[in-house]
Amino acid sequence: MDEQKQKGVLYVVPTFLSDTxxxxxxxxxxxxxxxxxxxxxVENEKTARKNIKKIAPNLSQSEIxxxxxxxxxxxxxxxxxxxxxxxxxxxGIMSEAGCPGVADPGAEIVALAHEKGIRxxxxxxxxxILLSLMASGLxxxxxxxxxxxxxxxxxxRIRIKEIETNSRRYQQTQIFIETPYRNVKFLKxxxxxxxxxxxLCVACxxxxxxxxxxxxxxxxxxxxxxxxxxxxxTIFLLLAxx
Amino acid sequence: MDEQKQKGVLYVVPTFLSDTxxxxxxxxxxxxxxxxxxxxxVENEKTARKNIKKIAPNLSQSEIxxxxxxxxxxxxxxxxxxxxxxxxxxxGIMSEAGCPGVADPGAEIVALAHEKGIRxxxxxxxxxILLSLMASGLxxxxxxxxxxxxxxxxxxRIRIKEIETNSRRYQQTQIFIETPYRNVKFLKxxxxxxxxxxxLCVACxxxxxxxxxxxxxxxxxxxxxxxxxxxxxTIFLLLAxx
Numbered sequence: 001m002d003e004q005k006q007k008g009v010l011y012v013v014p015t016f017l018s019d020t021x022x023x024x025x026x027x028x029x030x031x032x033x034x035x036x037x038x039x040x041x042v043e044n045e046k047t048a049r050k051n052i053k054k055i056a057p058n059l060s061q062s063e064i065x066x067x068x069x070x071x072x073x074x075x076x077x078x079x080x081x082x083x084x085x086x087x088x089x090x091x092g093i094m095s096e097a098g099c100p101g102v103a104d105p106g107a108e109i110v111a112l113a114h115e116k117g118i119r120x121x122x123x124x125x126x127x128x129i130l131l132s133l134m135a136s137g138l139x140x141x142x143x144x145x146x147x148x149x150x151x152x153x154x155x156x157r158i159r160i161k162e163i164e165t166n167s168r169r170y171q172q173t174q175i176f177i178e179t180p181y182r183n184v185k186f187l188k189x190x191x192x193x194x195x196x197x198x199x200l201c202v203a204c205x206x207x208x209x210x211x212x213x214x215x216x217x218x219x220x221x222x223x224x225x226x227x228x229x230x231x232x233x234t235i236f237l238l239l240a241x242x
Numbered sequence: 243m244d245e246q247k248q249k250g251v252l253y254v255v256p257t258f259l260s261d262t263x264x265x266x267x268x269x270x271x272x273x274x275x276x277x278x279x280x281x282x283x284v285e286n287e288k289t290a291r292k293n294i295k296k297i298a299p300n301l302s303q304s305e306i307x308x309x310x311x312x313x314x315x316x317x318x319x320x321x322x323x324x325x326x327x328x329x330x331x332x333x334g335i336m337s338e339a340g341c342p343g344v345a346d347p348g349a350e351i352v353a354l355a356h357e358k359g360i361r362x363x364x365x366x367x368x369x370x371i372l373l374s375l376m377a378s379g380l381x382x383x384x385x386x387x388x389x390x391x392x393x394x395x396x397x398x399r400i401r402i403k404e405i406e407t408n409s410r411r412y413q414q415t416q417i418f419i420e421t422p423y424r425n426v427k428f429l430k431x432x433x434x435x436x437x438x439x440x441x442l443c444v445a446c447x448x449x450x451x452x453x454x455x456x457x458x459x460x461x462x463x464x465x466x467x468x469x470x471x472x473x474x475x476t477i478f479l480l481l482a483x484x
Contacts, residue, residue, distance in 0.1 A: 012376045012377055014376075021271075023269055023270040023271065024269055024270070024271040025269050025271070025366045026269055026366075027265055027266055027267050027269055028265040028266070028270065029263075029265065029267070099372065099376050101375065101376045101382040102372065102375055102376055102382040103382060103383060104382065106376075106382075107378075107379050107380065107382050107383075109379075110376075110377065110378070110379035111379030111380070111457065112379070113379065114456065114458065121377065121453065122374070122376040122448075122455070124267045124268075124366065124367065124368045124373070124449070125366065126366045127369075127372050129372075130341065130344065130371075130372045131364040131366070132364070133343065133344055134254045134256075134341050134342060134343045134344055134348075134364040135343075135352065135362045135363065135364040136343075137349050137350070137351075137353030137354070137355065137356050137362070138349065138353070139349060140343040140344040140345060140346065140348075140349050141345060141349075141389045142387060142388055142389055143386070143387050144385070144386040144387070144414075145384065145385050145386075146384055147383045147384055172386075206364075207366070211363065213361075213362055213363075213364075214356065215353065215356040216356065
C-alpha cells in the first residue's frame with residue numbers, strides 16, 4: 001500500500017470539443033491539476049500545447065515534456081511514457097478533443113497503468129457522446145456506443161437495420177458517429193433504411209455557439225433540409241419504438 | 243426560427259456524485275447558468291435545494307421554484323413544468339447525482355421539450371459511467387451501458403454469461419451497476435461465472451477522496467478481499483478477451 005502511494009498518478013485529462021473558454025467546459029480543479037503536470041501523453045504535440053496553454057496559461061511550455069501517442073508509436077516506447085509515475089511524478093494523458101479513451105486513443109496507456117499498479121484518476125470534462133445522450137431525451141438507462149459504421153453501401157445498410165432491430169428489441173439507445181464530410185449522405189441513408197416512427201437525434205457542434213440537438217421521428221426528419229449538417233461534427237442517436 | 247428563439251431553453255444540469263466542492267467537478271459556466279435559473283425540475287426537492295445552494299450560493303432559495311419529477315408525477319403535471327420555457331424563461335433539470343437522463347430520470351422531460359420545439363442544452367459535469375470508462379483502460383471505441391442486471395439468481399447467471407459472450411463477440415466493453423449493499427455478493431457472482439482471462443474494472447466512489455478504480459483479469463480478482471466494496475457506489479465494466 002505504501003509502495004503504491006509513492007507512485008505518481010496517471011490523470012486522464014479531457015479537453016475542448018469546440019472553440020470555447022477553458023472554464024466553460026472544464027472544472028477549476030482540472031486547471032489546477034494541469035498547472036502542476038510536467039509530463040503529458042498526447043495524440044498531437046501541436047494541438048496539445050495549444051490546449052494546455054488555454055487550460056493553464058501560467059504553465060511554461062518549456063517546462064513540460066510531451067510524449068506522442070499515435071498508431072505509429074511502438075509499444076516499447078509508450079511503456080516508457082509511464083516511467084515518471086514509477087518515479088513518483090504525475091502524468092497526464094490528453095486526446096485531441098473530449099475524453100481520452102472514449103472514442104479516442106488512450107485506453108492502451110491506461111490499461112498499462114493498471115498493469116503497473118499506477119493509480120488512474122479520470123477528470124471531468126466534455127464528452128460529445130454523454131452530452132448528446134443527456135440532451136436527446138432518448139433512453140439513458142440502456143445505451144450502446146458503436147463508433148463508426150461500415151462504409152461499403154451494402155454492409156452499411158445491413159448494419160443500420162441491425163442497429164434498429166437491436167434498439168427495438170432491447171429498447172436501447174444506439175449511438176454512432178460519421179466523418180463530418182459524409183454526414184448528409186449518411187443521414188439520407190438512415191432515413192431510407194429506418195422505420196418512420198424510429199426516433200433519431202442528431203447532435204451537432206456540441207458545446208459550441210452553433211450547437212444544435214434535435215430529436216424527432218424519421219418521418220419528420222424526411223421533411224428537413226439536411227445540407228446544414230455538412231462537415232459539422234455530429235453524433236447520431238437512434239431509438240426504435242417497441 | 244424567430245418563434246423558437248423567443249422560447250426559453252431547457253438546461254440539463256449535472257450535479258455531484260460525491261461530497262466534493264462544486265468547482266471540483268463542475269465548470270464555472272454551470273455555476274453561472276444555475277445562478278440565473280428560477281425554475282428547476284428535480285427528483286427530490288430537499289437534495290436539489292442543497293445541491294443548488296452548493297453550486298450557486300448567491301441564489302436565494304425563496305426565489306426558485308422547484309417542480310418534483312418522480313414515478314408518481316402524472317404526465318399532465320410534468321407537461322406543465324415546461325410552461326416557463328414556452329413563456330421565454332429558462333428551466334433546469336437536475337437529478338439526485340450525476341447527469342440527468344443518463345441512468346437517471348429526466349429523459350421524458352427532455353423528450354417533451356423536443357416535441358414542443360424547446361431548445362435543450364446539456365451542461366458538462368460528472369458521470370460515473372463516463373469517468374469509469376475513461377479510467378478503465380477497456381475499449382472506449384465500443385461500449386454498452388446496461389443498467390441493473392436481473393436479481394433472480396438463475397436469470398442473473400444467464401445474463402452475466404450473455405454479457406460476457408457479447409463482449410467477446412463484439413469486443414465491446416459492457417458496463418453495469420448494482421445496488422451498493424449487494425456489491426460483494428454480485429462481485430462473487432461475476433467471479434464465479436466469468437472466464438479467468440476476462441478483464442473486470444471495478445470503479446468505486448468516483449470523484450470522492452476514496453475513489454478506487456481497478457482493472458484486472460477475473461483470475462487476479464479472485465485473490466482479492468472484496469468486502470471493502472460493501473455499500474460503496476460502484477460501477478462494473480467488463481471486457482472479454484477475443
